[in-house]
Amino acid sequence: MHKLKQLSASSFLRLLFAAFTFAFLCSAFIAPDRAEMFTGLRRIMTESSKVSTNYFDNGGYAGTFLNAGLVCLVLTALYSLPKVKVNATSCLAFLLTAGFCFWGVNILNLWFGFLGVLLYCLVKRENPANQINAMVFTTGICPLFTDLMIRYPHADVVGFRWQGILLAVAIGLFIGFCLPAGLVHSPKMHKGYDLYSAAVPVGLTAFFVRALLYQALGGTLPGGASTDLGVSSWNVANVFCFGVFGLCIVGALVLGCRPKDYWRLLRDPGYSVDFSQKYGNAAFLMNVGIYGLFIVLYYNLVGATFNAVTFGCIFCMLACCCSGSHPGNVWPIMVGYVAASFLGKWFCVGEAYTQAINAQAIVVGLCFANGLSPISGRYGWPFGILAGMLHFTLVASVPLLHGGFCLYNGGFTAAFVCMFFIPVFEHFFRTKEERRLAKAERTANSQ
Numbered sequence: 001m002h003k004l005k006q007l008s009a010s011s012f013l014r015l016l017f018a019a020f021t022f023a024f025l026c027s028a029f030i031a032p033d034r035a036e037m038f039t040g041l042r043r044i045m046t047e048s049s050k051v052s053t054n055y056f057d058n059g060g061y062a063g064t065f066l067n068a069g070l071v072c073l074v075l076t077a078l079y080s081l082p083k084v085k086v087n088a089t090s091c092l093a094f095l096l097t098a099g100f101c102f103w104g105v106n107i108l109n110l111w112f113g114f115l116g117v118l119l120y121c122l123v124k125r126e127n128p129a130n131q132i133n134a135m136v137f138t139t140g141i142c143p144l145f146t147d148l149m150i151r152y153p154h155a156d157v158v159g160f161r162w163q164g165i166l167l168a169v170a171i172g173l174f175i176g177f178c179l180p181a182g183l184v185h186s187p188k189m190h191k192g193y194d195l196y197s198a199a200v201p202v203g204l205t206a207f208f209v210r211a212l213l214y215q216a217l218g219g220t221l222p223g224g225a226s227t228d229l230g231v232s233s234w235n236v237a238n239v240f241c242f243g244v245f246g247l248c249i250v251g252a253l254v255l256g257c258r259p260k261d262y263w264r265l266l267r268d269p270g271y272s273v274d275f276s277q278k279y280g281n282a283a284f285l286m287n288v289g290i291y292g293l294f295i296v297l298y299y300n301l302v303g304a305t306f307n308a309v310t311f312g313c314i315f316c317m318l319a320c321c322c323s324g325s326h327p328g329n330v331w332p333i334m335v336g337y338v339a340a341s342f343l344g345k346w347f348c349v350g351e352a353y354t355q356a357i358n359a360q361a362i363v364v365g366l367c368f369a370n371g372l373s374p375i376s377g378r379y380g381w382p383f384g385i386l387a388g389m390l391h392f393t394l395v396a397s398v399p400l401l402h403g404g405f406c407l408y409n410g411g412f413t414a415a416f417v418c419m420f421f422i423p424v425f426e427h428f429f430r431t432k433e434e435r436r437l438a439k440a441e442r443t444a445n446s447q
Contacts, residue, residue: 005255009276009284010086013322016288017076017094023244024098025069028062031236037062041070045108046150048157049143050222050404055102056233056308064308068101071110075136083129088274088323092195093136095319096408099367100139102312104407109145112168113138116176123177134180140202141175144168144209144405153219175205190418192272193378195320195371196411203412206402214403221403234306241296241314248289257282262290269377269432270324287326292318294327295367298334303358310360313367320370329377329384330370336388337366344392355396365395368410372417378431390417 007015028037040063047058055064075094079086097105117135121128128135148168151157182201189200214221252262261283265275276284295317304310317325341357355362369391376384395413399406406412430438 005281007281009274009281012281012284013086013091013276014076014079016091016285017072017079020095020098020244021069021072021076023240024065024072024101027240028065028069031060031062031065033060034062036060037066040064041066041107044106046160048150048222049104049106049109049146053103053143054307054309056236056311061233061236064102067106068098070107071101071105072098074107074110078132078135081129081132083127084132085130088276089133090136091276091322092319093133093198095315095321096196097136097139099312099315099317099319100142100407102308102315104312105139105142106146109142109149109168110139112145112172113141113176113179114172115169116173116178117180118176119173120177120180131180134183135176137183137198137202138172138176138179140198140408141206141209141405143407144206145172147222147405148213151222152213153217155220155222171209175209178205186415190415191422193372193374193418193422194411194414195270195324195373196368196408196414199368199371199406199408199411200415202408203398203402203406203415206406210401210403210405233308233311237306237311237314238296238300240311241292245289245292245296248285248292250289252282252286252289255282255285257286262286266326266328268324268326269374270326270329271374271378273324275322275324275326284322288318288321291321291326291330294330299363302338302363304363305358305360307360310363313364317367317370320373324377325370325373329373332376332381332384333369333372333388333391334366336385336390337362337369337392339385340389340392343389355392361396362392365392365410365413368408368414369395371411371414375418375422375425378433379425379429380432383425383429387417387421390421 040059044055044059044067114135117131145168149160149164179201186197186200213219265279265283295314338357344355345353369388372387375387398413399409
């Protein structure tokens with residue numbers, strides 16, 4: 001235990017990655033349909049992964065957990081390579097990809113973007129160890145690689161063809177080669193207020209590729225995948241999450257996390273921060289556990305359908321647990337979503353209202369809206385509620401830009417909110433810190 005307490009933040013994150021990998025693999029081998037594990041994994045790899053695909057339907061529980069375990073094993077191995085720096089961005093990339101192992105990323109479509117990043121490193125004569133995060137972020141467009149292999153240019157699946165595989169390799173080389181440059185410049189577009197910063201270059205690339213392949217070259221753009229619940233997943237999702245996140249809380253207490261340590265973290269605005277570096281491993285692990293349970297409880301409260309997509313969303317939302325998100329700055333985003341949903345239903349002029357708070361598209365949207373938590377952290381909870389409402393308004397429309405191939409759709413939407421409204425906030429309003437300093441100055445002058 002003493003050795004655990006002495007671990008550096010990077011080593012502790014690697015250990016956390018290994019723990020999640022172990023949990024997914026164990027779940028695959030104890031799932032009730034474990035006899036169909038490899039058959040389920042094959043179905044996941046050979047069927048469309050377009051947003052949003054319920055892997056519990058395609059591959060069953062065992063096949064889906066096996067897929068998640070294998071993908072996370074690859075990522076853990078990458079982050080364990082010599083000279084690889086592991087930080088809050090790495091935690092975001094790992095947990096984000098872990099979440100998408102349940103509805104978009106699989107052990108087959110994972111590799112194409114990696115090749116492009118390796119090509120970038122070769123051309124730039126850069127050590128690949130410096131670009132592991134970029135490799136992992138290329139998984140944000142994995143559904144496109146599957147579609148290219150099994151059905152492009154058709155709307156229906158025709159099976160693997162060598163032309164499609166070569167096209168997937170070519171597109172993967174292009175995306176992976178361009179992404180590292182985009183990751184560097186992305187924060188300048190949203191000024192650091194979108195924690196899912198990689199969503200900007202990934203979303204723009206998906207927009208460009210979609211226009212090229214399905215407009216300019218005339219391919220048939222297939223419709224979105226169904227997210228209807230084919231298997232009852234409530235028990236699986238809740239038992240797994242309460243077990244894993246509960247163990248995180250116990251582990252944090254064992255490591256010596258005190259209430260005042262976590263309270264300090266909860267008061268952090270979440271802007272340009274690495275919680276593991278700033279507050280230590282114990283407080284960070286406590287945030288993993290409490291924030292994870294906070295997310296699960298919210299989805300239970302609103303009556304979300306616990307299919308594989310919702311289950312994956314929990315980990316996608318948890319991904320920001322080291323880089324800025326915690327219950328204290330995310331609850332206003334959630335309130336904004338709930339308020340926007342009820343207001344939308346009140347003002348709805350159509351025949352059917354499709355934006356209910358527990359609708360699948362809205363459940364997915366919220367999991368990325370938490371990327372706006374620095375807004376509520378720096379400006380205050382009313383601005384967080386407003387940011388959540390703005391994100392709610394846009395999130396279901398943005399997939400039209402990229403054809404459903406960008407898994408980071410909600411993070412891409414958050415970037416639009418930031419690019420439009422952050423200049424307005426900065427021009428007309430002060431941050432909480434600026435208001436505090438102004439009040440202190442007025443008090444000093446009055447004396």
